[in-house]
Structures are given as C-alpha cells and as structure tokens.
Amino acid sequence: SQQGEEDPQALSIQEGENATMNCSYKTSINNLQWYRQNSGRGLVHLILIRSNEREKHSGRLRVTLDTSKKSSSLLITASRAADTASYFCATDAFLQGAQKLVFGQGTRLTINP
Amino acid sequence: NAGVMQNPRHLVRRRGQEARLRCSPMKGHSHVYWYRQLPEEGLKFMVYLQKENIIDESGMPKERFSAEFPKEGPSILRIQQVVRGDSAAYFCASSPPGQGYSSKQYFGPGTRLTVT
Numbered sequence: 525s526q527q528g529e530e531d532p533q534a535l536s537i538q539e540g541e542n543a544t545m546n547c548s549y550k551t552s553i554n555n556l557q558w559y560r561q562n563s564g565r566g567l568v569h570l571i572l573i574r575s576n577e578r579e580k581h582s583g584r585l586r587v588t589l590d591t592s593k594k595s596s597s598l599l600i601t602a603s604r605a606a607d608t609a610s611y612f613c614a615t616d617a618f619l620q621g622a623q624k625l626v627f628g629q630g631t632r633l634t635i636n637p
Numbered sequence: 638n639a640g641v642m643q644n645p646r647h648l649v650r651r652r653g654q655e656a657r658l659r660c661s662p663m664k665g666h667s668h669v670y671w672y673r674q675l676p677e678e679g680l681k682f683m684v685y686l687q688k689e690n691i692i693d694e695s696g697m698p699k700e701r702f703s704a705e706f707p708k709e710g711p712s713i714l715r716i717q718q719v720v721r722g723d724s725a726a727y728f729c730a731s732s733p734p735g736q737g738y739s740s741k742q743y744f745g746p747g748t749r750l751t752v753t
Contacts, residue, residue, distance in 0.1 A: 528679075557741065566641075566728055566744035567680070612679055624693060625670070625742065627679040 528613050528628030536634040543600040545631040547613030548593075556589055556596050557614045561630070567612065570598075603635045639664065641731050641745035642711075649751045650719050658714040658748045662731030669712045670730045670742060671704060680728060686712060719752045726750075 531546045547556070555574045559567040573580045573589045573596065580587045586599040600607055610630040617626045642661040650656050662669050667687055672680035682696040686706035697704065701719075706712040716723055726749050730742035 559744075566746045567730075569741045569743070572741055624682045624685065624696070626682065627672075629679045 528615050528626055530611070530613060530628040530631045532631060533629065534632045534634070536636060537603060539603060539605055539635050539637050541603055543603050543607070543633055543635075545598045545611050545633070547596045547598070547628055549596075549613075549615045549617070549626075550594065551615075551617045553591075553615045553617065555616060556587075557625075558585075558587060558596075558598050559612045559614060559627075561610045561612065563609070570611075600633075603633075605635050605637050607633060608635045609633060641729055641743050643729050643745035643748050645748060646746060647749050647751070649753060651753055652720055653718050656716040656719050656723070656750055656752075658716075658727050658729075658750070659711040660714070660729030660731075660745055661711040662729075663743050665733060666731035666743070667734040668732045669706050670732075671712075671714050672728045672730065674726045674728060674747075683714070683727075716750075719750075721752050724750055724752045 528547055528549045537543055553575055555572055557572045558570040560570055561567045571582050571585055571587050573587050575591055584601045589596045610632050612627050612630045614625050614627045616623055641663055644659050669686045671683040673683055674680045684697050684704045685693040688706055689708050701717045703715045726747045728747045729745045732740045732742050
C-alpha cells in the first residue's frame with residue numbers, strides 16, 4: 525500500500541470551521557511536507573516539518589508530527605472558501621533503491637460558504 | 638522571479654504518436670523532478686535529474702519513456718508511441734542546488750496529456 529495515506533479522502537465543512545486532515549506513512553523519514561493543489565493546477569508547498577519537530581505553525585495552518593505513530597496532521601483554522609483544494613502529504617522515503625518524495629492520495633477539502 | 642514553467646499546458650496526441658513535454662526550472666535551480674498524476678490520485682514520482690545526469694529513474698516505465706536535462710535548455714520528458722493509459726497530468730518540480738529529495742520542491746502548472 526501507499527507510503528503516505530491521507531484520511532479522510534474527502535472533507536466538506538462550513539466556512540469558518542476548522543479542518544483537520546491526517547497522513548500516515550510507513551518508513552522512517554527525515555521530514556514530511558504538506559502541499560495544496562487547486563483544481564487543475566500545480567502543487568503549492570505549504571509547510572515542511574522535520575522528524576525532530578513535533579509541531580509547526582504557519583498562519584492558519586498547524587502541522588503536527590508523531591514519529592512513533594508515523595503520522596501527521598494538518599489543521600486549517602477558520603476555514604475560507606479559498607481553502608477549497610486537495611491537500612497532499614509527502615515524505616522523503618527510501619523506495620526502489622533511492623530516496624524520493626512520495627505523495628499520498630490526498631484529501632479533497634470543500635469549504636461551503 | 639519566474640516560477641517553474643511547463644509547456645505545453647495541454648497536449649493531445651493520437652495513439653502511436655510521440656509526446657514531448659518541456660520543463661524550465663526556476664532560475665538557479667539545478668534539480669528537476671517529473672511526476673505523473675492520474676485523476677483523483679496523488680503524484681507518482683517518475684524521474685530525478687540534474688544537469689546532464691539522470692540521478693534516479695526508478696519511477697519511469699521501462700519502455701517508451703525517456704527524460705533528459707541538457708546543459709542548455711529545458712528538461713524534456715519524452716513519451717514514444719503513446720497509448721491511452723498515458724493520459725494524465727505530468728508535473729515538473731525543481732529545487733535549488735545542494736538540496737535533494739528532502740527539500741521543498743517548486744512545482745510547475747503541469748501538462749495535461751490526452752491520448753485519443
């Protein structure tokens with residue numbers, strides 16, 4: 525199965541509410557990154573958290589990392605319609621003989637006005 | 638500063654034709670990565686290149702696919718004799734020298750390939 529798996533696959537909330545997305549991975553990592561993808565667009569980097577960090581903030585974003593559980597969460601507070609997008613976690617994993625960035629399947633977030 | 642550029646943005650090819658996708662990394666970046674994305678799925682790593690070198694092509698199909706990043710000019714992802722299953726969005730990303738997989742990557746807008 526996937527190195528990175530997001531949960532839930534889809535999330536629909538009302539504007540102003542908080543959105544939480546989770547990511548689980550299998551192998552040891554140096555860091556974990558979160559990206560956003562608006563429909564039909566490229567990915568935009570949101571935040572990078574290193575394996576020796578437990579929590580990181582950037583504006584309305586809060587990321588946690590639990591290396592013992594091999595999981596991370598992305599919290600978006602006070603959501604806005606513009607936050608509607610797919611969110612992907614990515615880990616630097618050693619696969620097929622080399623280190624590479626491995627993306628999960630993503631969480632599709634819809635913010636309802 | 639211009640971001641990562643990809644062209645064309647949309648490409649339609651008939652089965653059996655060749656597809657050439659171009660990627661110009663951000664200014665000063667020497668690492669280029671190609672990913673493929675099927676609808677409703679995440680990105681799948683294909684290949685990692687530096688100038689004139691393929692560093693890791695473990696995600697590339699063994700046949701019909703090739704990639705290069707010449708000393709001058711953009712990186713090219715080439716798909717020969719395309720089949721319907723090649724229809725996907727292909728994204729290029731770049732990162733600065735001295736930073737490998739573990740660093741933040743800057744993505745281009747993608748090329749959407751449709752094989753008819």
